[in-house]
Amino acid sequence: MTFAGEVKNAVTVRAALLVVGVLALQLLFIASYVGALHRPDATDVPFGVVAPRQTSQQLVTRLDDLPGGPLDPRAVSDAAEAQKKVMNRDLDGVLIVDPQGTTDTLLVASGGGTVLANTLVKIIERAEAPQHRTVRTVDVAPASPDDFNGLSSFYLVVGWCVGGYLCASILAISAGAKPANRQRALIRTGVMALYSIAGGIGGGVGSYIERNGGLTTVELPQAGPDSGGRAPDSVAGIAARALPGVVTLHVSGSAESGTGTGFVLDSKGHILTNNHVVAPAGSAGHITVTFSGGETASAEIVGKDSGYDLAVVKVRGVSGLKPLALGNSDNVRVGDPVVAIGAPFDLSNTVTSGIISAKQRPITAGGEKGDGSDVSYVDALQTDAPINPGNSGGPLVDTQARVIGINSAIRAADSGTGLDGGQSGSIGLGFAIPVNQAKRVAEELINTGKATHPVIGVTLDMQYTGDGAKVGGKSADGTSAVTPGGPADKAGIKAGDVITQVQGQRVHSGEELIIKIRAHRPGDRLDLRLTRGGEERSMTLTLGSASGS
Known part of the structure; x- marks a missing residue:
């Protein structure tokens, strides 16, 4: 006899009623659960509005008049109260209107029903779109993995219902079976029980997949490769050329x-x-x-x-060299973008960017020997491009990758201005030798092995604390502070004169005067302003030349 025939002979009226009853109850449970999932399609979903009084009433009316009337909107006094009501499930959502902008905030609680929360978001976005407003959603009570809501619970319910229905059906069949067929019925009951367990496992697996996004490893979205091209005047474009x-x-x-x-x-x-x-x-x-x-x-x-x-x-013996183009530091303006390249802390090919913060910044550095022979005087370009120990000697380039300065010094927070031989880091105060000065010196070093320094032929009183650069009374060897026959002597400068301007620029100290002079070439004519005995005088001199060290 076939299995269908055995079932027909085994089923009694009592068993059949039991099967129908269990099936009806489970179908009713599924129907009520699906109805809960689609709750937003029903009417009178409690919903709050936080807005200025007139705007609030208009918005409540507009939401209440939505097609199908899914929402039961009401005004809420403030955002804090609104959030509390949503978290307590007194309201399924609240729209907080920003009267100063065009982006409103929607508060929802997905822990009270993921599908309901998502549907509310869609309803409010559709309602706001005609008003040219956007919605920012804030989930004030997110669903946790232990919440039985959304599709996760649905998977479990379906698995349980199917398994339960099969168990009840087989038990009914077994209860009504004849003794001769009981053994077979019990075997089939066991088999069907396994199907029931499998149904429950299937529900659990479905829940896991829905909550965790699948059984496979996570692969995050990522942009694909691009052509690698960058604008020539971008930092990347400048770096690529330099x-x-x-x-x-x-x-x-x-x-x-x-x-x-x-x-x-x-x-x-x-x-x-x-x-x-x-x-x-x-x-x-x-x-x-x-x-x-x-x-x-x-x-x-x-x-x-x-x-x-x-x-x-x-x-020597290196081919394929890529010389950098030299710019013109006289063309540089404060605010121009710049890029610094170097090896800070031995990290080669490091690129930083910034702007020219100032020009003609008087900087002195060195002096470790104590006799002044190793002091450098720079009429520097100041930049906020980060420069650190190891950047020394590297190029400061403009947007066309042309060198406009040679990075040389930084001002560290703990040590003042100095060459970057120590371990202090950048605080946004870096200094570079202008390329116009560096070009002349480099040419002389290549051609003769030495550089010439422009001089005026005076010994300055470096202890003078007044404003300006004072010509000393005597030189270190006891001779006159004004070199006989030198540029200053020919121009009429005397011992004790205080030089206050060079080419119309103020000079505040002896160091600044040296820096201003060093910014020029031997043979250049300079206009000076000085005071002698309280009287201001103007003079013009031609710079002399001295060999450097």
Whole structure:
């Protein structure tokens, strides 16, 4: 006899009624649950509105008149009360209107029903769209993994109902079976019980998948590769053009070592850097140059000058050099964007950006020897592009990747202004030697091995604390502070005169006067203003020349 025939003979009226009853109850449960899921389609969903009085009443009326009338809107006094009502489930949602802007806030609680919360969001977004307003949704009581709401519960209910129905049906069949068929019926009952358990497991698996997004590993969305092109005047575009011409210098000597930066000047292998970068090499040290692509070469010093803090080294046997173009520092304006490239803390090919913060900033650095022979005087460009130890000698470039300055010094929070040989970091105050000055010095170092310094032929009183630069009474060797036959002597400057202006720019100290003079070339004519015995005078002199060190 077939299984269907056995079932027909085994089923009694009592068993059939039991099966029908269980089925009806479970179908009723499913229907009520599905109805709860679609609650927003019903009317009178409690909903709050927080808005100015007139706007609030208009909005309540507009929401109440939505097609189908799904919401039962009412005014709420303030946002705090509204949030409390939503969290307590007194309201299913609250719209908080921003009277000053066009973005309103919708408070929902997905812990009270994920589908309900999502449907409310869609209803309010549709209602706000014609008013040209947008909605920002805030879930004040999110659903937790233990909340039986949304599709997770639905999966469990379906699994339980199917399994329960099968169990009840088989029990009914077994109860009504004849003795001869009881053994078979019990076997089938066991088999069907396994199907019931499988149904429950299926519900659990469905719940897990719905809550966790699947059984596979998570793969996050990501943008695909782009062409790599960048605007030429962007920081990335500038860096791409300048980096091939920037090098890192590793310098070692008998007593000390250090790291700095430089950049290629020409195809012959000349590289410009700071004097204080190569100073540790002394006369018998070693300098290794590392190019941006990782190639290395040994270098030798061509010439250096401590007064300008500049040096030129040269590599040999290196092909494919990429010299950087030189700009014009006289064209630079405060606020111009700039990019600094170097090896801060030996991190080669580091790119930072900023602006020109100031021009003609008088900076002195060095002086460790105590006799003034290693002091550098710079009429610097100031930048907020981060510069750190190791950036020294690196280029400061404009938006066309042209060098406008040589990064040389920083002002650290704990040590004042100084060369970046210490370990203090950037606070946004970096200083660069203007390229116009560096170009002249580099040419002289390459051509003659030495640089010339413009001089006026006076010895200054560096202890003078008044405003201006005072000409001393005597020089260090006891002779006159004004060099006989020198530029100052020819112009009529006397011992004790206080120079207050150079080319119309104020001078406040002896250091500033040296810096202003160093910004010019030997042979340039300068207009000076000075005071003598309380009387102001104007003079013009032609700068002389002296060899640097």
